Amino acid sequence: MTFKDLELSEELLRALTERDYEQPTPIQKQAIPYVLMNRDLLGCAQTGTGKTASFVLPMLDILEQGRARMRMPRSLILEPTRELAAQVAENFDLYGKYHNLTKALLIGGVTFNEQDKLLDRGVDVLIATPGRLMDHFERGNVLLNDVKILVIDEADRMLDMGFIPDVDKIVSKIPPMRQTLMFSATMPKEIKKLADRFLSNPKEVTVSPPSATADTVTQQFVKLSTRQKRSTLRSILEDDSVRNALIFCNRKRDVSEVHQTLERHGFQAGSLHGDMDQFSRTATLEKFKKDEIKYLVCSDVAARGLDIEAMSHVINFDVPTHAEDYVHRIGRTGRAGRQGHAITFVTSEERKYLDAVQDLAKGSISEIKLDTIQRKEIESTEEKSHQAHGRGKVRSKPKALETRSEKTNLPPTEAKFRHSDQTAIQKSEQKKSHKQSNEEVVGFGDDIPAFLMPATKA
Structure with a gap:
């Protein structure tokens, strides 16, 4: 017809x-x-x-x-x-x-x-x-x-x-x-x-709803606690495979907070929420489409109707409470035959929503371990340290990472997060020397009031 x-x-x-x-x-x-x-x-x-x-x-x-x-x-x-x-x-x-x-x-x-x-x-x-x-x-x-x-x-x-x-x-x-x-x-x-x-x-x-299991989209989820979400998000965004990303939050308040924490850590980020005037919303979308900002934090409602080509990643900072919203979210990557990636953060309280999403996706969402992402964060930090102190060229991807990726055919995002056991030891040493890390303060993430920070000796 x-x-x-x-x-x-x-x-x-x-x-x-x-x-x-x-x-x-x-x-x-x-x-x-x-x-x-x-x-x-x-x-x-x-x-x-x-x-x-x-x-x-x-x-x-x-x-x-x-x-x-x-x-x-x-x-x-x-x-x-x-x-x-x-x-x-x-x-x-x-x-x-x-x-x-x-x-x-x-x-x-x-x-x-x-x-x-x-x-x-x-x-x-x-x-x-x-x-x-x-x-x-x-x-x-x-x-x-x-x-x-x-x-x-x-x-x-x-x-x-x-x-x-x-x-x-x-x-x-x-x-x-x-x-x-x-x-x-x-x-x-x-x-x-x-x-x-x-x-x-x-x-x-x-009309039957579109399948949530598009062949062009690699779908993964990671189990973590609420206070681990922000640091994990930053670790993922620092990976070279993430060219740009839509980051979905369930609540408008979280949209603003996640956007602000990304900007404080030097990420080119913007946000879409219901309180913005039309001029600001349009300007933000134009910047995103022109790659002037790489990461857009938004809610389902604010992102409704967005049509942006060549989106490499969709990150669900929260599991959508309606399984159908998952379809809408990940449908913004992997378009026109391009490869896309969708990563969903899951806390213990959100597990019931993930089960509903898995039913809709026919179990096609695989798990990526949190320590895999954390190891990648340590590697990235070390590389940046070498760059900042002029200690020669940034180290290439570890041989162990390449070999393991080739042998197991892991999904692209997870393969890039793999690292050698030596980094686990380095991570342990870093934790010992940073016992007062901001992320350890329950309830504040990386937004720590000054009066809660330990006093430093003169």
Whole structure:
């Protein structure tokens, strides 16, 4: 089947051909015909399946006829995050280049005045996050009684982020005689209940989730304690095989703390979290894409919709509490046939979440021992010491490491961490001479208040 078989307009087919898109994805094959028939639709599909185009393409053709009035959009697309909203807006620009339609993007981090001007001109397509749309509505800047098509995207994320009360208010202000499309990566009971409230006799389409066991991604986990996470992260990032990395934390607070500790230790790092304004978020992403920063610490919500090529590593600083999020996270490496690596930190409290992830990944995540990583840290420290004191060239990779890697065919990341038994002795000696190491203070990691540090003799 081709896009032409879906009876899309010549303008759309021309735009698709220019992007070298010829065959629709499974979700597009199933959804587009029903959307063109003005049916309500409940779609279960994850990011990366072509879901966005499954509603953008038919909407462009449907909205081609008609004209928007001032502050009265003809269609509304609700997204949970700014990045996803911006991504949908880009899709309308790409595929709608030969359509004469207007759009507006209502997200935080942009002044109300700029957005008001767009609304005053009248927009065919309004793309918004629930919070910013409610702000505009309460200011009297937008009316929703002319909306003919409503799209509620990433409904499960809306639920997780607490946006459903706002979505309820928004839907109540839209005429019941409308076409409603709802998409969700998962379909729990709560989403089914929402569908019963918002949709009328919907057609249901489902696309199987992508496999978490991509052949191009080497997946590993390491067991450790909470206070060992930061030092272990730094050890991994110092390895030459880590060209760049996305580092996922479950909590916004941890995103900031991990970012700060990486910067204090000289790593080129940035972060994405919900409290950043749009300008700062966009600037951080641009720096990351241009390799001005190598490591990006983020949460699942903040990273939703990110599309960055040539990502060498994904590091789960925390095990995701939802197994499906693991699929989203590691799917950002190993793309386009490239080799990728995913490493997950697991504490005893997180073991139950790893079990769920292993079930989804069909047991394809292998364990890497913590002492393997710690030995690599000692080796790296010694090499840097030699460089700093001008003691000749940095030592090449130990012969024992090369031999063991070749003999056992270990995964690339683990093989690089292997070292000789002699380093274990060196590690023991270092511990003896550093009994007051910062990392030994429980609860503070490498952030030690001055008053807890031992007094030094004059």
